[in-house]
Amino acid sequence: MSSLRSPEDAFGMNESMKATAVNGVPQSGEGIAGRSLVQLTMVRFREFWREPEAVFWVFVFPVLLTGGLGIAFRNQPAEVLKVGAVEATVSAALSREKRLSVQIMDRSTGETGLSTGRIALLVLPGEEGVVYRYDDTNPEARTARLLVDRALQRAAGAADLVQTSDDIVREPGSRYIDFVVPGLLGMNLMGSGIWGLGFAVVDARRKKLLKRLVASPMRRWEYLLSFLLSRLVLLSFEVAALVGFAVWIFHVPLRGSVGELALLCLVASLMFSALGLLIASRAQTIEAASGLMNFVMLPMWILSGVFFSAERFPESVLPFIRALPLTAVIDTLRANMLQGTPLAGMFWPLAIITAWGLLSFFVALRIFRWR
Amino acid sequence: MEAPVTPLSLSIRGLRKSFGNVVAVDGIDVGASNGECLGLLGPNGAGKTTTIEICEGLTRPDAGEVELLGLSWRHNADELRQRIGIQLQETQFSDKLTVEETLRLFRSFYRSGPSVFDLIAAVRLEEKRAARVMGLSGGQKQRLALACALAGNPDLLFLDEPTTGLDPQARRQVWELVAQLKHSGRTIILTTHYMEEAERLCDRVAIIDHGRIMALGTPRELIASIGIGHVVEFAFNGVTGPLELSTLAALEGVRGAHAENGLYRLSVSELHRSVPALFEHLAGQGIELSELRTHSPTLEDVFVALTGRRLRDE
Ligand SMILES: Nc1ncnc2c1ncn2[C@@H]1O[C@H](COP(=O)(O)OP(=O)(O)OP(=O)(O)O)[C@@H](O)[C@H]1O
Numbered sequence A: 001m002s003s004l005r006s007p008e009d010a011f012g013m014n015e016s017m018k019a020t021a022v023n024g025v026p027q028s029g030e031g032i033a034g035r036s037l038v039q040l041t042m043v044r045f046r047e048f049w050r051e052p053e054a055v056f057w058v059f060v061f062p063v064l065l066t067g068g069l070g071i072a073f074r075n076q077p078a079e080v081l082k083v084g085a086v087e088a089t090v091s092a093a094l095s096r097e098k099r100l101s102v103q104i105m106d107r108s109t110g111e112t113g114l115s116t117g118r119i120a121l122l123v124l125p126g127e128e129g130v131v132y133r134y135d136d137t138n139p140e141a142r143t144a145r146l147l148v149d150r151a152l153q154r155a156a157g158a159a160d161l162v163q164t165s166d167d168i169v170r171e172p173g174s175r176y177i178d179f180v181v182p183g184l185l186g187m188n189l190m191g192s193g194i195w196g197l198g199f200a201v202v203d204a205r206r207k208k209l210l211k212r213l214v215a216s217p218m219r220r221w222e223y224l225l226s227f228l229l230s231r232l233v234l235l236s237f238e239v240a241a242l243v244g245f246a247v248w249i250f251h252v253p254l255r256g257s258v259g260e261l262a263l264l265c266l267v268a269s270l271m272f273s274a275l276g277l278l279i280a281s282r283a284q285t286i287e288a289a290s291g292l293m294n295f296v297m298l299p300m301w302i303l304s305g306v307f308f309s310a311e312r313f314p315e316s317v318l319p320f321i322r323a324l325p326l327t328a329v330i331d332t333l334r335a336n337m338l339q340g341t342p343l344a345g346m347f348w349p350l351a352i353i354t355a356w357g358l359l360s361f362f363v364a365l366r367i368f369r370w371r
Numbered sequence B: 001m002e003a004p005v006t007p008l009s010l011s012i013r014g015l016r017k018s019f020g021n022v023v024a025v026d027g028i029d030v031g032a033s034n035g036e037c038l039g040l041l042g043p044n045g046a047g048k049t050t051t052i053e054i055c056e057g058l059t060r061p062d063a064g065e066v067e068l069l070g071l072s073w074r075h076n077a078d079e080l081r082q083r084i085g086i087q088l089q090e091t092q093f094s095d096k097l098t099v100e101e102t103l104r105l106f107r108s109f110y111r112s113g114p115s116v117f118d119l120i121a122a123v124r125l126e127e128k129r130a131a132r133v134m135g136l137s138g139g140q141k142q143r144l145a146l147a148c149a150l151a152g153n154p155d156l157l158f159l160d161e162p163t164t165g166l167d168p169q170a171r172r173q174v175w176e177l178v179a180q181l182k183h184s185g186r187t188i189i190l191t192t193h194y195m196e197e198a199e200r201l202c203d204r205v206a207i208i209d210h211g212r213i214m215a216l217g218t219p220r221e222l223i224a225s226i227g228i229g230h231v232v233e234f235a236f237n238g239v240t241g242p243l244e245l246s247t248l249a250a251l252e253g254v255r256g257a258h259a260e261n262g263l264y265r266l267s268v269s270e271l272h273r274s275v276p277a278l279f280e281h282l283a284g285q286g287i288e289l290s291e292l293r294t295h296s297p298t299l300e301d302v303f304v305a306l307t308g309r310r311l312r313d314e
């Protein structure tokens, strides 16, 4: 054979290679970095980091959204309510109440002010005493009604019969931001699990790279496992970024065990990855895959209680909503973070998550198209 | 065909494959001996890729046997994947990886083989080692695919249209590489629809059409088998209607006549008799030639002689 080999044969090592193959001595390649599972997993990371959009959606967007919602729905100091009065005597009586800001105006200006929301309540002269004009479905107007009435009664000489004083507590844990952060965390786990796996698999299939890989000695389970391993690492950064930001800036409470929270995120992420694998198991084009992904995720964004409680939907559809994977995930996250419930106390949502994960994974394996 | 003297690296017997009611491979028997380069030459849809993908273990045949390196897919799939090298007709590698990273990945699948640097050197991509796949030219991508095929130092290589879509310079570079691989003693199975490629690289060529082997032999044997010494091609100006092919074929020394898009093609055995006869015939009809070429027959002419069609219209 050596007589056949041209001098420029760039391998220059055919003989020795063939000899090792004959002796069955595997050539110890390049240590651990040469292992296919390590290489496959590193490819996942490289593909992720080199896609700036993916980095944005996974890491930056959730933090921005949390910040935005936290600021928009922050609990403001008790507001001063604006009211209007037609008579100067009334106005003088009300001006002593700090939580009200009163303005004298004629009746028609007052009515316009009411309808445009500039004032919450208008005090008109009545046949005897005064008339309050306001919208009783508006909480601000109802508060104004109470404050105005008390101020007028006091000015007329009414005395407090019971001595009272205020002891104000503003407790983290019951604010909107506390409610929404576990929801955003669940949504993020779903997005990165399904998109992260789905697009990469379908893209490789579309490019016939998947076919090329299975024609090589690559072990198929290593290919799939590389996705889970990379997910695991990215997951820890992703969760740390979002939860860390929420705790640091908004003092969102972590009442349950942090270790259990990490475990919940891990289980949720694996389940969504399995769902992503199922969605990507046959699609041939990116368009088909993203259509399927939106079809699966959109209902959950709306129904699963990310931004408002799922319990607001009619009783008849609640069992269906509770069975959605994202609902179950968000339930467990809220129970852990806000109520401090231990894992033992979340049997049903955990059972739902496990069932979705296992079912998706085994169906995906059965129907997966490698070419 | 003479019996092979060296053991067969590849043997295909009675291969058949249909997709629905499309018969892609319709009974193919062929073998390649150790160190040989066998070409499958045929037009689009001839069944080349289907045949080669059955050999690569990617497609299951409806009928027939394939044996590679004395092993079969049924019993030795893992071993076979280690020992063959594959380049598919269309693979796009991940755009975001570099040449080196791509090769490191493929190299990691094989228990033995050249180092990543040797692979890069083998396909002359040293300058592009750290470049992303996205920025490679078509020829460079094709050479990367070739390097991936070599990652396990294979004894048997399958190359499916390694030069389709490349410009002539890139094509010549790939030819050089393939020639070198052949010299290093590997068995190569190559599909192509360029007759020049088949003539240059292949020891033997199987001409395939409609899933069947129409002819098999060395390029020289195949060309000799059609028994024509030369090919004369001509076209003419003017309003004259199409010429009678049967009249042309009856001219002295002409063995056959074809016409396509106003270009006439005569297979002739003796140039010095046929050309004057052709001139006389055309002059007799007052026809002015706009083009006249003669050349020695090529595999293209073999294909035309066998099927009445051209390999590809370029
Ligand atoms: N997966 C498939 N499903 C349906 N039909 C197929 C499939 N693969 C190939 N065919 C059909 O089988 C026939 C042979 O195809 P094949 O790809 O083997 O041809 P080819 O010789 O490689 O052609 P080309 O030069 O265009 O690559 C074609 O008619 C093709 O349409």
Ligand SMILES: [Mg+2]
Pocket (backbone or CB within 6 Å): B048, B049, B050, B089, B160, B161
């Ligand atoms: Mg083909």
